[in-house]
Amino acid sequence: MVQLSPEDFERPFAIGSSRRLIVMLGRALALRCPNCGSRGLLRNWLHMHERCPGCGLRVEREGSDYMAGSLMFNIVLAEMLFAAVFVAYLLITWPRSNWEMLEIAAPVGMAVAPFVLFPFSKLVWLAADLALRPADVRELRGREIRGREPRDDGSGSSSTR
Numbered sequence: 610m611v612q613l614s615p616e617d618f619e620r621p622f623a624i625g626s627s628r629r630l631i632v633m634l635g636r637a638l639a640l641r642c643p644n645c646g647s648r649g650l651l652r653n654w655l656h657m658h659e660r661c662p663g664c665g666l667r668v669e670r671e672g673s674d675y676m677a678g679s680l681m682f683n684i685v686l687a688e689m690l691f692a693a694v695f696v697a698y699l700l701i702t703w704p705r706s707n708w709e710m711l712e713i714a715a716p717v718g719m720a721v722a723p724f725v726l727f728p729f730s731k732l733v734w735l736a737a738d739l740a741l742r743p744a745d746v747r748e749l750r751g752r753e754i755r756g757r758e759p760r761d762d763g764s765g766s767s768s769t770r
């Protein structure tokens with residue numbers, strides 16, 4: 610029988626406390642770092658800095674599906690918001706809904722919503738991912754851990770800045 614040490618039990622999907630998740634989601638919706646609450650993650654509305662200026666967390670986390678999941682979440686969120694606004698409009702204006710206006714507003718809204726929601730969806734996705742996969746020291750490279758240089762995993766994919 611194989612004896613396992615505590616180090617053998619990594620917790621890749623350890624869900625933290627619900628309070629921590631709510632705090633991280635609140636920070637994300639305020640466009641702050643879900644991990645530490647710092648501002649300054651956005652370079653501009655459609656581009657993020659590589660790392661949080663406060664805690665050094667990589668905004669694009671490792672994992673082959675992270676980027677695809679982030680983009681998919683953005684599209685799903687935008688389309689759900691569009692559907693909610695569309696249904697609300699119909700409920701409020703029925704039976705005198707302006708279909709001619711909807712023929713123009715609906716496709717424009719669907720095209721614009723992913724861009725408007727981009728930083729929110731990106732940071733909410735990051736918060737949800739952090740809840741499932743808490744950041745380890747390799748991902749954090751900033752003021753708080755300066756002097757504790759994380760080990761290079763040798764993949765060459767990490768920043769060399």
Ligand SMILES: [Zn+2]
Nearest residue numbers: 642645661664
């Ligand atoms: Zn941070």
